[in-house]
Amino acid sequence: MEPLFKIKMPYLIFLGDADQAKTGQGVRHWRPDSCVGQWRYPSLPLDIDLPEMNAAQAADAGAGTLLIGAAPAGGALPAHWIASMIEALEAGLDIASGLHSRLRDVPAIVECAARLGRQLHDVRHPLETFAIGNFAPRPGKRLLTVGTDCAVGKMYTALAVERELLVRGISADFRATGQTGILISGTGVSLDAVVSDFVSAAAATLSPANDEAHWDVIEGQGSLFHPAFAGVTLGLVHGSQADAMILCTEPTRKVLGIHEFPDYPLPTLEACLETYVAAASLTNKRATIIGISINTSKLDPADANALMDEVSTRLAMPCVDPVRTGVSALVDRLLEI
């Protein structure tokens, strides 16, 4: 299996004149040392607290890549940003984008990058092919975050666990499966964009054989209880061959999604424990869920603490909110297995 791409760091984070910058904020939050500056148009009130610079200044400061850190309405690259992309390429930078539209569909950008030998990373659109292995056990340890639903904190929890492992001096790598995670870590596979036949193979490629004591901390996708996306989740569960899983949830949600799936109630945590362990056991007989990560941002502190205590007691495992409590209780349990 060929190695995955690696985006050249550090980043100049491009915000342009967009009105939200979740990707840039995420990269800034999790990888501050990988960001040399932000590039904003004069009209933009958004600020992610990085030095202001343009492409040439960032190149002088050692930047390797212009990262599109803002999502314009509709997800397509605005035409009036193209001149800035060209300017970045000419200054010596590669470009990385998690937008739905592709840099490599813009002829002026493609031509300029080819002429100058720069890389274009459309991380939402994988180019790799993945060999289907035999799914035998491979060395190294693997943790996968799984969820009751989409958008319940699986990426955040995985990044927090990676950080806690590294703080404790334990060898670990966050393994990204979605565009924001890929831009944060500089590599990964946008799993929901892979042709379905190769999802398990891609997940296996993402967490290759490693030192026995090494932890891959793999970002989960979707939910086994989601009628539209459970297949992606199952492929990821099977391919990652995780030893441990952390179950993530958002406790105020009553049905899956926001309002798209009114016939699908959020599953119980107990149902998730049973279903995820059963699914994972196909490719790793020892797979277990070691704790719960709750996004309690919609609860007040007293209710949040009461909920975490109740869940921890009921399920006999640590229960945290990565933002309120950190994840050390999860990592303590992880290191016992």
Place this chain on the structure above:
Amino acid sequence: MEPLFKIKMPYLIFLGDADQAKTGQGVRHWRPDSCVGQWRYPSLPLDIDLPEMNAAQAADAGAGTLLIGAAPAGGALPAHWIASMIEALEAGLDIASGLHSRLRDVPAIVECAARLGRQLHDVRHPLETFAIGNFAPRPGKRLLTVGTDCAVGKMYTALAVERELLVRGISADFRATGQTGILISGTGVSLDAVVSDFVSAAAATLSPANDEAHWDVIEGQGSLFHPAFAGVTLGLVHGSQADAMILCTEPTRKVLGIHEFPDYPLPTLEACLETYVAAASLTNKRATIIGISINTSKLDPADANALMDEVSTRLAMPCVDPVRTGVSALVDRLLEI
């Protein structure tokens, strides 16, 4: 959701000088009325028992499409077949191919088809986009074939059930999810080639709302017990929202695949019954397995009959081999639900 493509029938089946013609034989077997002739090069000993004709003769006989019915070694279109493809287009035929390589990657074919207004169907490479619905119940009845493994008779069983339903005067449509099935029925979705995020949506699109008494008979793919492909299977199970499933197996196989997955024993039928019903119940609470289809081709008749009797008694449901016994016992049970 847009309607799927429809290949113009009947077919002229192109065999060229290939040394196997499984696709052509399958189409000939299941849709004899959709085949006007076969087109072979002089050197070819293969014969699927259709009148010999070239493209112009087939067009005169009413053919709508040249179907590539033979798989050359390697799965790519041989260069020396291109002249025949052009000849077919010029005679007035569309072209349909289930090869890995694409007709639309051959400039001479693309240019000729565009100039003459012909359709090129690379059925292994879907072009459609699929809207993600809400997976609410939809009218009409649905049967899905599922399996212990890949290549255990899921397509054959589904086609046999469709034929039996039609013989009994019951409204039914075979719904194809793989390239051979698509060429047999003239439409469908090559599910394992769909981007993973859209597998469930594609399966839902494939079996749209219909008359309450109508049966869609959906071709299964892969197996929930296959470490590489279970995600595709789960997406199909969820999107098809089947009322009934038939479990297909090949009893002499000990591990999944031929020898690629030595760590993965073939699951028991009991494990399959439990796992498929649990998975399907997410999107259809009434989903049930109504019978077993065994490919007994490697057993002698006495052993085959003994096995079918034993399985039928043990699991308390009909058990057939579509080739040896037909599927009427399955259809009898199906019509009881």
